[in-house]
Every structure is written in structure tokens, then in C-alpha cells.
Amino acid sequence: MAAPPTLIERSPVMTAGAQQNAIVFEDVVMSFESNQVLNGISFRLAHGETKAIFGVAGSGKSTVLKLALGLLKPDRGHIYVLGQDVTQMDEEDLFELRRKIGMVFQEGALFDSLTVRENVAFRLMEEGSASEEEIEQRVRESLRFVELEHTLNMFPAELSGGMRRRVAIARAIITQPEVLLYDSPTGGLDPVTSTTIVELIVKQRDVYKTSSLLVSHRLQDAFTMATHYFDRRENRMKPLPPGSHAEVPMNFIVLRDGKVIFDGDAHELAQSKDEYIREYIS
Amino acid sequence: MCAGGCITRMELISPTELAREKVLSVQEYTFLAWRSVTNLFRTPRYWDDMIQQADLIGFGSLPIVLAACFFTGAALALNSASTLSRFGALSLIGQLVSIGIVRELGPVLSGLVVAGRNSSGMASELGSMIVTEQIDAMRALGTDPMKKLVTPRVASTVLMLFFLTILGDFLGLIGGNVVATLLLGLDSHQYWSNAWQTLVFEDVFMGLVKPLVFGFIIATIGCYYGLTTKGGTQGVGRATTEAVVAAMILIIAVDVFVTRLLMLLLG
Numbered sequence: 042m043a044a045p046p047t048l049i050e051r052s053p054v055m056t057a058g059a060q061q062n063a064i065v066f067e068d069v070v071m072s073f074e075s076n077q078v079l080n081g082i083s084f085r086l087a088h089g090e091t092k093a094i095f096g097v098a099g100s101g102k103s104t105v106l107k108l109a110l111g112l113l114k115p116d117r118g119h120i121y122v123l124g125q126d127v128t129q130m131d132e133e134d135l136f137e138l139r140r141k142i143g144m145v146f147q148e149g150a151l152f153d154s155l156t157v158r159e160n161v162a163f164r165l166m167e168e169g170s171a172s173e174e175e176i177e178q179r180v181r182e183s184l185r186f187v188e189l190e191h192t193l194n195m196f197p198a199e200l201s202g203g204m205r206r207r208v209a210i211a212r213a214i215i216t217q218p219e220v221l222l223y224d225s226p227t228g229g230l231d232p233v234t235s236t237t238i239v240e241l242i243v244k245q246r247d248v249y250k251t252s253s254l255l256v257s258h259r260l261q262d263a264f265t266m267a268t269h270y271f272d273r274r275e276n277r278m279k280p281l282p283p284g285s286h287a288e289v290p291m292n293f294i295v296l297r298d299g300k301v302i303f304d305g306d307a308h309e310l311a312q313s314k315d316e317y318i319r320e321y322i323s
Numbered sequence: 324m325c326a327g328g329c330i331t332r333m334e335l336i337s338p339t340e341l342a343r344e345k346v347l348s349v350q351e352y353t354f355l356a357w358r359s360v361t362n363l364f365r366t367p368r369y370w371d372d373m374i375q376q377a378d379l380i381g382f383g384s385l386p387i388v389l390a391a392c393f394f395t396g397a398a399l400a401l402n403s404a405s406t407l408s409r410f411g412a413l414s415l416i417g418q419l420v421s422i423g424i425v426r427e428l429g430p431v432l433s434g435l436v437v438a439g440r441n442s443s444g445m446a447s448e449l450g451s452m453i454v455t456e457q458i459d460a461m462r463a464l465g466t467d468p469m470k471k472l473v474t475p476r477v478a479s480t481v482l483m484l485f486f487l488t489i490l491g492d493f494l495g496l497i498g499g500n501v502v503a504t505l506l507l508g509l510d511s512h513q514y515w516s517n518a519w520q521t522l523v524f525e526d527v528f529m530g531l532v533k534p535l536v537f538g539f540i541i542a543t544i545g546c547y548y549g550l551t552t553k554g555g556t557q558g559v560g561r562a563t564t565e566a567v568v569a570a571m572i573l574i575i576a577v578d579v580f581v582t583r584l585l586m587l588l589l590g
Contacts, residue, residue: 112459132467140465150460152452164464169367212464 062121063088063220063252064109069118071104078104080299081118086220089290091246091253093263095321096296102256103147105296106222109254110144111135123219140168143213143251144222149205151197151212157184158193161212168216183211187241203234210241214249221245223255227262239265240278246290247271260322267291267307295321351551355473356543362467362474372475380441380476381483385490387440388433392424392491395432396498399423404507413507417517420499425522425530429492431578434537437484438570442545445476446566449549450559458550468550477542484538485531492530525589529582536581537574544570 064086071079078101086092094102107113108120111127120127125138151160161180165171171179184190187207197205206226213221223242227235239262245251247270257263267289272279281289293310295303295318303310303318313319336344403419449472452458461468496518503509548566552558 107459110463112462136462136465136467139463142463144460144463146456146460146463148455150456152457152460153455163466167367167464167466 061088062086063090063123064254065119065121066105066108067119067121069108069120070116071101071108071113072116077299079108079115079296082296082299082301083118084294084301084304086252086254087290088252089246089250090292091242091255091266091290092292092294093255093257093266094294094296095257095260095263098258100296101299102296103224106144106224106254106256109220109222110139110142140164140216141218142220142222143216143218145206145209145213145224145226147224147228148202149197149209151205151208153197155196156193157189157195157197157200157208160197160208161215163212164216179215180211183215184208186214186244187211188237201234203230203237206230206234206238207241210238210245214245214251217249217251219252221251221253223253223257225256225258227257227259235259235262236265240271242266243269243278244271248273263291263293264307267293348551352543352547355469355547355550356539358469359473359477359543359546362470363478365470367470369471369475372471373479376475376479377483379444380437380480381487384437384440384483384487388436388487388491389494391432391436392429392495393498395428396420396424396495396500397502398498399428399495400499400502401506404502414509414513415517416499416503416507416509417514418521420503421496421518421521422526424495424499425492426526427530427578427582429495430488430530430533430537431574432495433484433488433491433534434541434574435571437480437487437538438541438544438574439567441480442541442548442566442570443563445542445545446549446552447559447563449546450552450562453550453552454555454559473543473546473550476546477539480542481535481538484534484541488530488534525585528589529585532585533578533581536577540573540577541570544573 062085066082066084068081068083069079070077070081078099082101082105084092094105096102104113108115109122109127111122111130111132115128118128122138123141127135127138130138151157152163155163158180159166161183162176165176165179180193181190184193187210189204189207189211192200192204192208197208200208210226226242227238230238242253242255243266246253246266255263255266269278269280270289271277292306293303294301295310297317302315303313305313310318310322313322400416400420403416404413407413407416407419449458452461452472458468458472461471496515499518500511500514503514504511545566548562548569552562554561
């Protein structure tokens with residue numbers, strides 16, 4: 042009896058592509074009951090690249106992130122994350138893969154019965170491979186990255202909205218994941234706090250070269266990311282010299298009616314002739 | 324009529340769709356119940372969470388279970404007294420209270436009290452975690468919520484309800500004894516002697532098997548309704564209420580079947 046076809050036999054081209062990219066979406070269709078949210082979307086996220094996903098409310102932006110993480114299963118299509126097809130994996134295998142991925146949820150999704158220290162240390166404690174001292178050290182490092190080391194023993198309810206997002210970022214990066222997924226990290230925040238979050242994302246992109254998918258409603262945040270870089274010596278975000286935007290690994294996707302209608306960099310987005318995109322970015 | 328002048332309409336669901344939803348719910352519940360047991364034999368095991376839940380469920384429910392069983396034992400003695408005295412058999416009150424409490428009332432009452440307190444607690448806690456994406460966050464962090472949240476609750480509830488029922492039975496007998504000695508003027512030694520001697524293996528076995536079944540129902544129902552919460556804070560409230568109602572109804576219904584089954588098995 043012939044052996045069942047393997048993943049490699051089924052789609053050799055995508056597997057090669059999947060290995061070169063951090064995330065690959067291939068003709069993904071997703072519906073919630075009778076509402077089709079994604080209607081055959083395809084895109085690639087290269088290693089080290091940050092891609093911002095835009096679209097109106099209900100266009101399936103957050104769904105894309107949950108699909109990439111394997112929290113949802115698509116009706117059709119394939120999703121490759123770090124070379125593995127998450128659509129074909131069972132929950133047990135996905136737990137292993139998710140250890141290489143960090144996710145920042147829309148409202149932070151911190152565990153409200155745990156302190157900031159326990160929230161940030163959660164993944165390390167679950168893995169059980171690090172000593173108490175190492176966990177403490179890495180928790181402090183992560184919180185220092187988001188400039189919230191003083192909140193160690195506080196509970197999420199005692200933090201402001203912006204602080205909760207920053208703790209969520211600290212929790213997501215503690216194991217230095219290969220891929221980071223941000224779900225509206227600046228949504229509902231004031232401009233100053235939003236800039237702080239944007240700076241952290243840029244820092245993660247430029248210092249650790251982490252591949253990231255970012256969902257946002259705020260176009261100006263993504264343009265800031267595309268026009269700035271993180272200066273390690275001065276430890277702050279600085280604008281790029283004029284004409285050097287292409288040097289930043291930052292691209293954009295625009296979703297409309299369940300399809301990708303734009304996939305390119307900031308310059309291409311600004312130059313787009315598409316009426317819908319022009320209206321969206323104006 | 325809503326604020327905007329619109330008329331709220333009740334959406335009708337077709338019988339086929341309703342049946343499909345119910346079958347799906349039973350399937351999901353069965354899967355959750357099965358996983359809660361099989362996870363006991365898989366790593367990682369969350370001993371700390373089990374101890375924490377045991378403390379919350381066991382010691383937290385202790386006062387109300389003891390109080391409920393004590394007063395039920397006393398009421399049972401009072402109600403039985405008038406009937407027994409008509410036949411001149413008041414001295415047998417210890418037997419009646421003992422059989423009633425150990426075989427039936429102790430396990431069912433303890434189950435109902437723990438269901439009211441903990442099914443709702445589990446449903447609201449897990450439901451809140453669902454609506455605030457904490458369950459998704461847990462999965463995203465590489466942790467199985469079934470192992471971390473459901474299995475410890477199920478194991479702890481089964482174990483603690485077993486011991487709560489034993490203590491509840493004892494308090495029920497004490498309640499009967501208080502009524503028998505203080506109100507009916509019976510000899511305490513005679514009461515305890517009757518209560519003790521009338522119990523046979525089948526009575527004790529039946530009384531100790533039931534809390535294991537009821538504990539399983541309470542925890543799995545609470546977790547199931549919590550993890551299937553939909554619709555924000557209103558959904559959490561609905562899940563909490565439904566969990567308590569379902570757990571209580573199931574305890575009472577399953578009690579009949581377990582009693583009959585054990586009677587057949589034990590002869």
C-alpha cells in the first residue's frame with residue numbers, strides 16, 4: 042500500500058517558500074457561520090520584516106493573527122509559520138510552535154489574578170526549564186525593556202491601559218520569540234502612550250530583528266514605524282534620513298471584502314492610485 | 324421598544340438548527356469531560372493549582388455543607404418522629420436518619436450546595452477569562468487551558484466532595500441526635516447505637532460513590548459553561564446561571580440512575 046502523501050509532496054513550492062519566510066498565508070478562506078471574513082487571502086512575511094495589516098472594522102485583521110497562531114482553523118487554504126503548516130497541526134503540536142511566537146492581544150489579556158511578575162514569567166514557569174534566579178532576571182530584563190520594572194508586584198487592575206499593553210509586550214518577548222504578533226497595540230491609547238508603544242515595536246524590530254505582524258487602525262503609527270529606526274547608542278527612536286525608507290523592513294497590507302488589495306511598502310502605499318486606498322490613507 | 328424607537332424581535336431558530344446545536348453541545352461537553360480525565364495521565368500536571376482549587380472548593384464549602392447537613396438531619400428527625408411515634412417506634416429514629424442521610428440526603432445535599440457555590444464560580448471565572456481573551460492568551464503562551472484550568476478543578480471537586488460528604492453525613496447524624504435527645508427525650512447512646520448498627524456496606528458504598536459522580540458533574544458543567552461563554556459580561560452572567568441550573572438538575576436526575584444502578588449491582 043502506498044504511503045499517504047506528505048506535506049512536502051503535496052505542496053513543495055510552498056514549503057520552500059515557507060522556509061524562506063516567517064509566515065506564509067496561501068489562499069486562506071475563513072467564515073464565522075454565514076459571514077465570510079477572509080476570502081482567499083495570500084501574503085508572505087519575510088524573516089526580520091514587520092508587516093502592518095490595515096482594514097476597516099470587521100475586515101478580519103485580528104482573525105489573521107489568530108489564524109497564524111493556530112487559535113482558529115481556516116475553512117480552506119494553508120498557513121505556514123516558521124516552515125510548519127499550522128492548518129494541519131493538532132493542538133498539542135501547536136503548543137510547541139507557539140513557544141516560538143509572541144502575541145500581544147488587543148487589551149493586553151493579562152491574567153488578572155496574577156501579578157505583573159507572574160504574568161511576564163508565565164511562559165518560563167510553564168516551560169519549567171529555568172531556575173528561579175534566571176526567571177527573576179529575565180522578568181526584570183523584559184520589564185526594563187518596556188520601562189516598567191517598578192510594577193513587578195502590582196496586579197493588572199492597578200495599571201493604566203498603556204502600562205497593561207507594555208506588560209503584554211514584556212510577556213510576549215521574554216523568550217525572545219522568532220515571530221511577534223501585535224493586535225491593535227495602540228488602540229484606544231493617547232498619542233503619547235501610543236508613541237511609547239510604537240517605539241517599543243521599532244526597538245524590537247531593529248534591535249532583535251524579530252519578524253512581526255501588526256494589526257492596527259492607526260495609519261500614523263505604522264507610518265512612524267516606516268519612517269523611523271531605533272538608535273541603540275541613544276536608546277531612542279529617530280527619524281530616518283530623507284529618501285532612506287526602503288532600508289527599514291516595514292511593509293503594509295490592506296484588507297477589503299476579505300481580500301488583500303494592497304501589499305507593499307510605505308512609498309508604494311502613498312503612491313497608490315486605488316481610490317479606496319487613497320480614501321483610507323487620507 | 325428600544326431607545327431608538329426600534330422594535331426588538333425574537334429570532335426564531337429552526338428545529339433542525341436547534342437540534343444540531345444541542346448535539347454539538349453534548350459532543351463538546353463529552354470531549355471536555357473526557358479530556359479532563361485523560362489529562363490526569365499526561366504531563367504537565369498542575370499540583371499547585373489542584374491544591375489551590377481543593378482549598379477553594381473543599382474548605383470554602385465546608386461551613387455551608389456542614390450547616391445544610393446538620394439542619395437537614397435535624398429536620399429529618401423531626402419529620403420522622405410524628406410518623407414513628409404513631410407506631411410506637413420512636414426509638415428507631417436513629418436508623419431512619421442514618422439511612423436517609425448516608426444513602427441519599429448527605430451526598431445530594433452536599434452536591435447541591437457545592438454546585439451552587441462552585442459551578443457558578445467556575446463558570447464565571449472561566450467565562451471572564453474567555454471574554455477578556457485570557458484563555459486565548461494562555462493558548463498563545465503554549466499552555467493547554469484544559470490541563471491548567473479544567474483538570475485541576477475536576478480532580479479537586481471530585482476529591483473534596485467525597486470528604487465533604489463524609490463530614491456532612493456525620494453532621495446530619497449529629498443534627499438528628501440533637502433533636503432526638505433534646506426534643507424527643509430519647510437516649511443519645513441508643514440513637515447512635517441504632518444509627519451505627521443499621522448501616523451495612525451497601526449503604527456506605529452507595530453514599531460514597533455518589534459524591535464522586537456529583538463532583539465530576541459539578542466541575543465539568545461549571546468549566547463547560549465557562550469555556551463556552553459568548554457575549555461579553557452579559558454572557559458571563561448567563562453562563563453562570565445556566566451552569567448552576569444544569570449542575571443541580573443533573574445531580575438530581577443522575578442520583579436516580581446511580582441509585583438504581585447500585586441497587587442492581589449490590590443486590
